[in-house]
Amino acid sequence: MSAYEPVELPEDVPYVNAMLLQMMWGIEEVMGKHGLNAVLQESKLDRYIDNPPPNNLEFGVLAREYAGLNEAIEQFTGRAGKGMLKRIGRSSFRWGVKEQSAVMGLAGIALKALPSRLRKRAVLLGMRKGIMDTVDYASIEVKDEDGVLVFIDYACVSCHTRHAEESVCHLYAGSLQEAMAYATGKDFQEFEVFETLCRAKGDGVCRFEIRDK
Numbered sequence: 695m696s697a698y699e700p701v702e703l704p705e706d707v708p709y710v711n712a713m714l715l716q717m718m719w720g721i722e723e724v725m726g727k728h729g730l731n732a733v734l735q736e737s738k739l740d741r742y743i744d745n746p747p748p749n750n751l752e753f754g755v756l757a758r759e760y761a762g763l764n765e766a767i768e769q770f771t772g773r774a775g776k777g778m779l780k781r782i783g784r785s786s787f788r789w790g791v792k793e794q795s796a797v798m799g800l801a802g803i804a805l806k807a808l809p810s811r812l813r814k815r816a817v818l819l820g821m822r823k824g825i826m827d828t829v830d831y832a833s834i835e836v837k838d839e840d841g842v843l844v845f846i847d848y849a850c851v852s853c854h855t856r857h858a859e860e861s862v863c864h865l866y867a868g869s870l871q872e873a874m875a876y877a878t879g880k881d882f883q884e885f886e887v888f889e890t891l892c893r894a895k896g897d898g899v900c901r902f903e904i905r906d907k
């Protein structure tokens with residue numbers, strides 16, 4: 695039995711400025727300035743062109759804008775979309791560590807003091823705490839199921855209001871992959887992240903399984 699329940703989010707639920715900003719930095723790093731402007735236009739978020747949200751933890755953007763930008767990248771890049779979203783997710787995680795380590799929950803973790811087998815879980819628990827301390831409606835569970843790390847988001851913002859046949863939170867998966875690289879000092883390619891359940895396809899949660907390759 696789990697003490698957690700899927701969270702019903704209102705359509706216009708707000709989200710944190712810095713999180714959308716980190717994604718925009720990630721998009722620009724991977725797709726260039728023109729690519730960023732194109733996907734902002736595609737997702738009807740032209741108001742952010744040359745006018746990004748501020749780098750703070752206030753709730754000045756919408757969760758569905760964050761999700762809409764994910765969708766626009768997928769549409770804009772076609773078949774390459776999944777890989778592109780993962781790259782952007784890895785980049786936005788790195789921006790998060792650099793610019794907002796509190797919200798990433800990593801500021802207080804003394805990784806070097808931990809045995810390496812505990813570092814990955816410690817980083818996931820740090821992210822969970824950082825997000826849950828910042829976002830009042832956030833609900834995240836981290837589990838170790840026979841050596842497979844499981845990260846479950848009961849109020850996922852990445853796919854908020856989306857409907858799809860397949861899991862769509864590839865950017866989120868990329869961030870988790872980079873988090874494992876951050877935890878261990880290894881290359882991100884050493885880790886596999888699969889989204890086994892996704893709210894966009896009618897599951898109550900977005901659930902990620904994280905394995906060493």
Ligand SMILES: [Zn+2]
Pocket residue numbers: 850852853861862863889891892893894899900901
């Ligand atoms: Zn999802």
